[in-house]
């Protein structure tokens with residue numbers, strides 16, 4: 525980055541942020557239902573924009589958080605040791621193979637901080653989760669992207685061809701956000717093999733519980749490929765998005781390095797209590813996940829019947845390939861009370877909600893024409 529792009533301090537904007545920070549646009553949070561209602565003079569809008577679970581937390585989580593709140597005058601366990609143990613037991617691994625963080629975004633941030641310095645290459649498919657380019661830029665790294673294929677799947681051979689000795693990290697989300705397509709662990713194994721021990725391959729499985737193909741990156745890759753780190757979250761299937769807890773699984777030496785950059789007490793006491801309760805009730809969580817998957821299949825069928833050519837979605841969301849019409853379709857949906865997430869002139873991501881919310885979306889979409 526040239527010196528010209530540095531911030532010049534003024535009384536209106538004092539300080540000299542790092543060039544990487546100065547060059548980043550300010551964070552703009554996604555729109556919520558209340559904003560849409562105000563802007564369009566409507567009521568009863570629904571938000572299908574952030575891949576959240578539509579149902580509130582399970583009873584055991586409510587009870588655990590309520591009980592834990594009386595202890596918040598104390599710091600939480602810095603390492604969240606009990607949660608690590610609980611996760612490790614369920615994964616059949618030792619606790620030294622598991623780390624936890626402030627959401628899986630927090631774990632990912634720790635991974636980038638551990639491995640990426642100025643000039644290092646970070647390789648990922650595009651489109652994918654938006655924090656990958658942001659974390660790369662913040663570290664001063666160079667993002668190398670490989671386009672998704674025509675069916676919106678990750679091009680694993682393209683990633684392998686783009687590996688270089690100065691690639692520090694490769695990041696693949698499966699299922700991929702925002703397209704919902706999944707990558708097989710067999711393909712990810714080829715990637716890990718090609719990357720070698722100098723390159724960490726991150727497999728971001730934030731949506732794994734909604735994907736019933738049977739692939740499991742922890743079972744299939746960690747252990748065989750010491751350079752693979754799998755990240756997961758309790759924000760999605762377990763419905764703890766607002767509490768912030770995610771985790772990473774990998775070789776103990778890698779986990780040890782990632783742990784060094786952890787923010788003190790990154791996982792708060794309520795999140796730790798909630799995580800333990802959610803992990804203790806897998807059947808209830810699985811029922812909720814099954815309801816979402818059933819709804820996704822219903823929405824997909826309805827859309828295909830009305831002519832949409834859809835990708836093979838495996839998450840709790842679908843991707844509408846609206847192309848140049850994206851902005852207009854997203855705005856029409858919002859005016860009809862359905863807040864979705866649009867991506868440039870590529871497409872719209874719609875989170876699967878309750879049956880009523882999904883019907884609302886289908887009705888709203890039937891009222892807009894994708895071809896203008």
Ligand SMILES: Cc1ncc(COP(=O)(O)O)c(C=O)c1O
Pocket residue numbers: 574575626627628629630653697700701728730756757758759765769770
């Ligand atoms: C692919 C992917 N990874 C990670 C995350 C982060 O989730 P959290 O930080 O809530 O764990 C998300 C959230 O939307 C995501 O889509």
